[in-house]
Amino acid sequence: MGSGSGRGRAVTGEDEITRFRELLARRLGWTFTDRDAAQLAPLLDERARHRRMSLTDYLHRMAVRPWADEMAALVERLSITETYFFRHREQFRALREEALPERIAARSGQRALRMLSVACASGEEAYSLAIAAREALPHSGWLISVLGVDVNPVMLEQATAGLYSAWSLRETPDDVRRRWFHPDGSEYRLDADVTRITQFRQYNVADPDEELWRPSQYDIIFCRNLLMYLTPGVASSLVSRMAAALAPGGYLFLGHTDSLGADPAGLELRHTHHAFYYRRPPAGAPPPVQRPALAWAWAEPAPPADEVYTKAVVLLGEERFADALALLTQRPPVPERPRDRLLRGVLLAQAGRLGEATETARRLIDEDGLNADAHQLHAVCLEGAGEVEAAIGQYRLAAYLDPGFALPRLRLAQLARRHGDERTAAAELERALARLPGEDEMRILFFGGGFGRIALTVLCRAELEACGRQGAWR
Known part of the structure; x- marks a missing residue:
């Protein structure tokens, strides 16, 4: 397989695809699934024929x-190039109202x-960052520098041109559009100050x-x-480089699909403006408080002989929600723990x-965001x-806060399929499948909709x- 002449059409087999994936991972750090x-x-096949090589020779040359x-x-x-100005506006609100004022003061x-x-x-x-900085520092006398990096040279040519369609400005506020963009035919050209x-x-x-990764040089890094x-390996290395390249007190913004969990090494998690992001602690600041290794509510040690809680959990598994609620209501007064309130909330939701x-x-969120x-x-x-x-926003937050949490990934996938977004659905399903073997049994009971681990895996x-039959690739 894959040894055909460069003049004819090679037959691409599983071995060649596996080798191609390995080489892309080595050269670009990109991962591809089955x-x-x-x-x-x-x-x-197309690139080998374009180079007039057999598949074997092409892969060997790579x-x-x-x-x-x-x-x-x-x-x-292979690049995914869909973007627009001020994408995920809640993060830009956090940038303008939290991160930039702190960094300007520092x-x-x-x-x-x-x-x-x-x-x-x-x-x-990159230009959105530049506009946000220029608006935060309207007076002269400051040196503002924004660097955008990407592996795709065609995209970088477009970026350097600074000319964009109205579609790229679809989330841009009208006052920002009037100040920083100038009509140029059917498109918009960025202001020279940006x-x-x-x-x-x-x-x-x-x-x-x-x-690029000189230590402590950046005030803000976006990598979404x-x-x-x-x-x-590449993802871990990149996170380490970004954390080290942040100045003390600098900020790292990741995308909704990327999470370092609640306790990333060398960074502290921040939550404002309905957005999660990270900060490198300022010099001399005490280290971030470390949360328990098992952060979910029922990881707390149970009170001695807490039979009421145990019986209520059993009744939840039997789908006797009203009986479980009645049992919790009748229990003697005790200080409620987060796990108790979570169980009560799950039972209330199941009871309608x-x-x-x-x-x-x-x-619960007010007590611990x-x-x-x-x-x-x-x-x-x-x-x-x-x-x-x-609901999608809350599912994303749950998955963001605990990267090992499978069940919000499953719900995000099902909602994406409902809206015809097969690409997102497939990506979330793969994440859910990877996490289900390690999902906590209590979490499955609380949020699995009555399904067990095996049934959820089959689902x-x-x-x-179904996504593979209907959806388009990434």
Whole structure:
């Protein structure tokens, strides 16, 4: 297989696809799943024929030494380039109202601000950072520098041009559009005050770069929705580089699909403006408080002889929700723990008392905004009340806070399928499948909808198979 002549059409087999995936992972740090084989096969075949090589010769050439122009062609075909200005506005609110004021105060002596956009695609994110900084520092006298890096040279050419369609400005506030964009035919050209402080360069995140990752140089780093596409080793290395490259007190913004959990090494998790992001603690600050290794509510040690709680859990498993609630109501007065309130909230939701369940979830979140299970409960309540968009946000928060939490991933996948987004559904299903073997039994009982681990696994696989038949690749 795969040894045909460069003049004819090679036959792409499983061995060639596996080798192609390995080489892409080595050269770019990108990861591909078994579902991607159907799309990688024609691309491999096409590129080998374009180079007039057999598949064996083409893969050997990729392996033995750098091949810049061919990697550029592959990057162009494989990159995900959808973006727009001020994407995920809640993060930009946190940037404008929290991160930038802090960094401006910290840099008042040097009067210099440096920001980095990793995987900047066609430049909208980097320019959004530049606009936010210019509006935060309207007076002259400050040195503002924004650098956007991406592996795709075609996208970087578009970024350097600074010319965008109205579609790229679809989330841009009208006052920002009037101030920083100028009509140019049917498109919009960025103001020179923005392009002057923004630069772009090609960079592959799988490669080291001492100058780019010089320690403590950036005040703000945006790296959104990239980690999920990288191999674990490259993703871990990139996070370490970004954390070290932040100035003390600097901020790291990741995407909704990327999470370092509640206790990332060297960083502290922040939650404001309905957004999660990270900060490197300022010099001299006490280390972040470490949360328990098992952060969900029932990881707390149970009180001695807490028979009422145990019986209520058993009744939940038997779907006797009213009986379990009655049992909790009749128990002698005891100090309620988060796990008690969570159980009560789950029972209320299962009994259809969504208002009371929602209030319980909100109280849990008020007490501890990093409680992934409270956000999961809130999402269940919102979805049950028909507030699907708000529920999606809460499911994302639950998955973000606990990267090992499988069940919010499953619900996100099912909601994405309901809206016809097969690509997102497939990605979330794969994450759910990877996490289900390690999912806590109590979490499955609380949030599994009456299904056990095996049934949930079968459900995920069936949904994923359906996505493979209907969906488009990434």
